[in-house]
Amino acid sequence: MAKFQIAVYPGDGIGPDVTVEALRVLDAVQSSEPGLTLAYEHLDWGVHRWEQTGSVVPDNFLDILRPFDAILLGAVGWPAKIPDHVTLAPLVAIRQSFDQYACVRPARLYPGVRSVLADKDAGDIDFVVIRENSEGEYVNNGGRLRRGHPDEVAIQTALHTRRGVERILRYGFAIARTRRSKLTMITKSNAQAYAYVMWDEILEELSAEFPDVSTERQHCDAAAMNLVRRPEEFDVIVASNLFGDLLTDLGGVIGGGLGLAASTNTNPERQFPSMFEPVHGSAPDIAGKGIANPIASILSAAMMLDHLDSSNAAFRVRKAVERALADGCHTPDLGGTMTTEQVGTAVVERLSE
Numbered sequence: 001m002a003k004f005q006i007a008v009y010p011g012d013g014i015g016p017d018v019t020v021e022a023l024r025v026l027d028a029v030q031s032s033e034p035g036l037t038l039a040y041e042h043l044d045w046g047v048h049r050w051e052q053t054g055s056v057v058p059d060n061f062l063d064i065l066r067p068f069d070a071i072l073l074g075a076v077g078w079p080a081k082i083p084d085h086v087t088l089a090p091l092v093a094i095r096q097s098f099d100q101y102a103c104v105r106p107a108r109l110y111p112g113v114r115s116v117l118a119d120k121d122a123g124d125i126d127f128v129v130i131r132e133n134s135e136g137e138y139v140n141n142g143g144r145l146r147r148g149h150p151d152e153v154a155i156q157t158a159l160h161t162r163r164g165v166e167r168i169l170r171y172g173f174a175i176a177r178t179r180r181s182k183l184t185m186i187t188k189s190n191a192q193a194y195a196y197v198m199w200d201e202i203l204e205e206l207s208a209e210f211p212d213v214s215t216e217r218q219h220c221d222a223a224a225m226n227l228v229r230r231p232e233e234f235d236v237i238v239a240s241n242l243f244g245d246l247l248t249d250l251g252g253v254i255g256g257g258l259g260l261a262a263s264t265n266t267n268p269e270r271q272f273p274s275m276f277e278p279v280h281g282s283a284p285d286i287a288g289k290g291i292a293n294p295i296a297s298i299l300s301a302a303m304m305l306d307h308l309d310s311s312n313a314a315f316r317v318r319k320a321v322e323r324a325l326a327d328g329c330h331t332p333d334l335g336g337t338m339t340t341e342q343v344g345t346a347v348v349e350r351l352s353e
Contacts, residue, residue, distance in 0.1 A: 003037040004069040012046045013282025014292035015074025021294035021344030022301040028348045033313045047078040057090045073277035098272035100265035103131035107251030112326040127234040131244025132168040138241045160195040172238035173210045186239035259293025262300040276304040290339040293331040320350040
């Protein structure tokens with residue numbers, strides 16, 4: 001029997017609202033899935049802890065998380081109370097300290113869901129963005145001089161390594177082989193002649209090892225345009241930390257909205273726990289109102305099940321979500337009237353179908 005230890009970090013805003021529903025679905029699927037046992041430990045970290053202690057997480061938070069098999073995250077942040085860069089700092093530390101270098105964010109338009117793109121139907125949008133998650137533009141490398149003066153200077157230097165680029169591209173090729181065998185790498189080598197020329201060169205070198213996967217390069221601005229013009233032509237997209245972050249928000253929106261957008265922060269070698277979270281933010285303005293869409297959190301939990309080698313359970317959760325959406329079980333962000341809890345219940349009910 002496989003027993004997995006899961007750290008549950010609901011976080012702030014709507015994070016606790018959607019995490020509750022993801023856990024309900026996980027409990028339902030494990031109750032009918034032979035050999036699967038999930039044990040949770042709930043972590044009361046976030047803005048409320050910061051208000052009480054002056055710290056979002058305890059000093060030893062990485063040591064606390066390290067023994068777990070996976071981390072299920074809700075959402076973090078409450079800008080009116082605490083600056084976002086303070087709230088997000090622990091997440092960046094988790095991603096980098098646990099070498100969660102593969103951020104995987106699928107975008108799929110489900111039956112029964114309308115896209116903001118008027119002429120697209122279910123099946124037209126089905127791609128996955130793989131974002132290099134450990135280096136690039138989000139490395140805290142730089143500084144500020146003469147703060148507040150007219151001649152103030154801020155320097156933020158991106159860091160790209162051959163090792164980092166090679167391993168994320170190899171991961172992308174492996175995922176492409178399980179899908180439609182097409183990989184698009186996002187670059188900006190026409191303007192950034194060092195980092196992204198290296199990305200271009202490494203893609204060309206690796207392509208010979210994967211002759212069964214077709215490859216192309218697109219500049220980030222062109223890719224943003226083409227995701228709107230012809231999203232059906234994309235399969236697997238590999239991008240740097242910044243470009244991947246930007247394109248996945250676009251992918252989530254054209255796939256029906258961020259309320260459906262799931263993600264992982266994966267350490268493929270499993271030397272450390274991986275973290276699973278919805279792409280959407282904490283949305284403090286609707287926190288506790290019972291109208292947040294829990295589907296992204298539920299689908300993130302399904303991705304966690306895949307990572308834990310519980311593929312049948314993950315498949316069942318995704319099919320239950322698909323049936324619920326096709327039946328019109330929608331929260332207000334999708335044009336419906338159902339509550340967060342009602343949508344969670346709808347998914348649980350369809351697990352047995």
